[in-house]
Amino acid sequence: MKISDLKLTVVGIPRHTGFVSKHVIVEIMTDEGVTGIGEMSDFSHLPQYSLDVNDLTTVLKTILVGKNPFDISLINKELLSNFPEMMFYYEKGNFVRNGVDAALHDLAGKLLNTSVADFIGGRVKDKIKVCYPIFRHRFMEEVEENLEVVRTRFKQGFDTFRLYVGKNLDADEAFLDGVKSEFGSKVIIKSLDFSHLLDWKQAWQATKRLSKYDFQLIESPAAQNDFEGLHHFRLKVDHPISEHVWSFRQQYEMIRHDSVDIFNISPIFIGGLTAARKAAAAAEVSGKGCLLGTTQELSIGTAAMAHLGASLVNLNFTSDPTGPELYVSDIVKNPVKYEDGYLLVPGRDKPGFGMELDWDLIEKYRVPDLSWGSISVHQLQDRTAQTKA
Ligand SMILES: O=C(O)C(=O)C[C@@H](O)[C@H](O)C(=O)O
Numbered sequence: 001m002k003i004s005d006l007k008l009t010v011v012g013i014p015r016h017t018g019f020v021s022k023h024v025i026v027e028i029m030t031d032e033g034v035t036g037i038g039e040m041s042d043f044s045h046l047p048q049y050s051l052d053v054n055d056l057t058t059v060l061k062t063i064l065v066g067k068n069p070f071d072i073s074l075i076n077k078e079l080l081s082n083f084p085e086m087m088f089y090y091e092k093g094n095f096v097r098n099g100v101d102a103a104l105h106d107l108a109g110k111l112l113n114t115s116v117a118d119f120i121g122g123r124v125k126d127k128i129k130v131c132y133p134i135f136r137h138r139f140m141e142e143v144e145e146n147l148e149v150v151r152t153r154f155k156q157g158f159d160t161f162r163l164y165v166g167k168n169l170d171a172d173e174a175f176l177d178g179v180k181s182e183f184g185s186k187v188i189i190k191s192l193d194f195s196h197l198l199d200w201k202q203a204w205q206a207t208k209r210l211s212k213y214d215f216q217l218i219e220s221p222a223a224q225n226d227f228e229g230l231h232h233f234r235l236k237v238d239h240p241i242s243e244h245v246w247s248f249r250q251q252y253e254m255i256r257h258d259s260v261d262i263f264n265i266s267p268i269f270i271g272g273l274t275a276a277r278k279a280a281a282a283a284e285v286s287g288k289g290c291l292l293g294t295t296q297e298l299s300i301g302t303a304a305m306a307h308l309g310a311s312l313v314n315l316n317f318t319s320d321p322t323g324p325e326l327y328v329s330d331i332v333k334n335p336v337k338y339e340d341g342y343l344l345v346p347g348r349d350k351p352g353f354g355m356e357l358d359w360d361l362i363e364k365y366r367v368p369d370l371s372w373g374s375i376s377v378h379q380l381q382d383r384t385a386q387t388k389a
């Protein structure tokens with residue numbers, strides 16, 4: 001059996017915040033008529049240049065067509081040669097490798113008539129605890145809007161939230177205060193995420209101020225790749241520290257410098273399920289915790305993470321994938337489901353990821369390319385449509 005073709009389709013889907021994320025749907029076809037689907041999720045991140053999707057299609061066809069789809073390790077090796085690791089969180093080559101590796105997993109599952117979780121290690125759990133994100137405040141008037149988000153989502157069963165912080169500490173504090181006085185211990189704040197916007201000393205000052213509120217962990221409280229800074233920060237605070245994994249070299253340096261307690265692992269940022277499983281194994285071997293991060297995927301990307309999370313033995317902190325709840329629409333007929341603040345892993349009876357494309361929705365949200373238009377760095381850092389300077 002051979003891979004016979006590949007197709008990439010770009011969609012632009014707004015979030016309830018108004019921010020639009022562009023994603024690429026990947027289809028890998030075989031000469032036996034079975035197609036695997038994957039997602040290169042959320043290209044709408046800095047840096048502000050875009051890939052040429054037609055050219056990318058040609059490049060990926062050159063790599064894939066004629067290969068046996070079960071040769072996932074071999075194909076990953078070739079993808080890595082063509083899209084090498086960079087020491088940058090939002091490196092777009094990782095998104096490309098992730099979408100292809102996902103489609104290969106979906107394809108393998110379909111060909112074997114087995115779910116992806118069963119294909120990569122089976123199920124330690126069939127639901128994954130997740131938290132809903134509260135995007136970064138820049139202005140005081142956003143506090144009430146975000147408290148309303150907590151009210152709405154709490155009613156839907158989300159009792160755990162994470163908060164992006166660091167640009168307006170008065171607003172961060174007002175929000176945490178509002179949550180505490182309205183919900184008390186019924187609502188849990190999983191994390192404060194500094195998103196590498198402050199250096200470790202500034203993040204430490206901010207943390208001291210916000211530490212009168214309860215939260216479980218602190219994420220990205222230093223510049224990207226400041227392994228020593230993370231280590232210094234970690235020794236100063238009682239909370240566990242988490243950091244995203246965006247390259248194996250970076251993960252190795254975090255282990256070597258004892259920079260973190262928890263690795264935040266997302267297939268999109270490390271370049272696929274195959275790579276994410278290695279990162280989770282490295283976490284296990286180095287005695288670190290692990291959680292599933294997110295770029296806010298659509299249902300295909302989120303299902304891939306659900307299958308991955310189901311098979312991990314060391315997923316010991318609340319995870320982040322809530323994309324399908326954030327966007328106004330999806331591109332599948334049967335989106336992933338959330339129940340009482342858990343992401344449900346698609347059933348064992350469904351081959352591959354268990355997702356089916358909805359071409360009416362794809363046509364509705366299809367866009368010609370990954371071009372940017374006009375958007376500010378603040379909007380990209382804070383994931384809001386807020387245009388105020
Ligand atoms: O934990 C994080 O950091 C994120 O979730 C990053 C976000 O920017 C996410 O990728 C998003 O698009 O909202």
Ligand SMILES: [Mg+2]
Binds near residue numbers: 193195219244
């Ligand atoms: Mg983060």
Ligand SMILES: [Mg+2]
Binds near residue numbers: 294
């Ligand atoms: Mg994202």
